[in-house]
Amino acid sequence: MSLPHAILTALLERPSSGLELTRRFDKSIGYFWSATHQQIYRELGKLEADGLIRALPAEQPVRGQKKTYEVLPAGGAELARWTAAAQDPKPLRDTLLLRLRAAAVVGTAGLEADLRRHLDLHRGQLAEYEEIERRDFPPGRDSPQDRLQHLVLRAGIDLETFWTRWLEHALAEFAELPGLDGR
Amino acid sequence: MSLPHAILTALLERPSSGLELTRRFDKSIGYFWSATHQQIYRELGKLEADGLIRALPAEQPVRGQKKTYEVLPAGGAELARWTAAAQDPKPLRDTLLLRLRAAAVVGTAGLEADLRRHLDLHRGQLAEYEEIERRDFPPGRDSPQDRLQHLVLRAGIDLETFWTRWLEHALAEFAELPGLDGR
DNA sequence: TATGGCATGTAATGAGTTACATGATTCC
């Protein structure tokens, strides 16, 4: 239910082709809403059919040829409507927590290595976000748009901080656990 | 890919029928892996067909009649294998962050009320987790199983703490924003 | 002219959600 709106947002920020969108979904927007190129092309087709976006004038309906989209007024209206609409938060669904709970019944053998790997990944992501903060949000610049985008980035930073701390804590606990392995 | 393993874990903790599992997925396990009864029945069928679980002896293959499942050795082995296997963390996908980013281009009108609502929901969830912690994990009890389950609960508590703080911060920022509404 | 990279797409599968259907049991 959110992918079309993620695409509308990206296209309002800057008209783009499918592949350009795909690249932007690998960073920026993709930091909190990921999507593959297959999803994006399918959704661009739907959005165009629904009259929310259109291909820019030089429209060649040829296959391997670039096609840039822009948002139509109806698309902007739909995005504004969706942004303001009440939506319930989705319940948490996390594999790692599930595996820990499973480990309580089948033993912790082998889990620790993957916790360490996750810790490294989250540390890396955290460093990346902090670099972006330094580069794109220096103190001083604070248009409303900047503030909103900064707020989103802060969520990313705080979430990664949470995961690194939690994983460090978990690993410390593991070190103290008596041999539960293979239980 | 994780639902079957969530079910195996729940059944190892205690053999149950489909509806009992559904209830347990509304709390406990469901706090970090939610599932509806339709998913659960479908998955129970698959797990039984694959020989990972079985219906308890008094097996009546009658429709509206209770059917309790238990885990077979092959099921335990599969769960242990899955628990130890390396798995990449799934990229974040959060609607609220997306809406904030959208608000930076279409305006913040109407968003604030829903942020407040989310804040209330997260505060409620946090209180619920803290109550569980008081009740189920008093200082002192610390078998390895308790420690692992407590670790999972701590993740829930810390995550809800993060969201409440972030939402408070976001609302404070909103209060300072010049009229961006309807931009 | 052929190779590699760019760009757009199709097909198949799987996981999750929503709506509905049916049998058994209990209690009035």
Add this chain to the structure above:
DNA sequence: GGAATCATGTAACTCATTACATGCCATA
């Protein structure tokens, strides 16, 4: 015996993922 509730299930649909297919274009 009728209504409510418990319990199990089916069907249809949407969304996401994985693998593959095809056309264009530059350049060696």
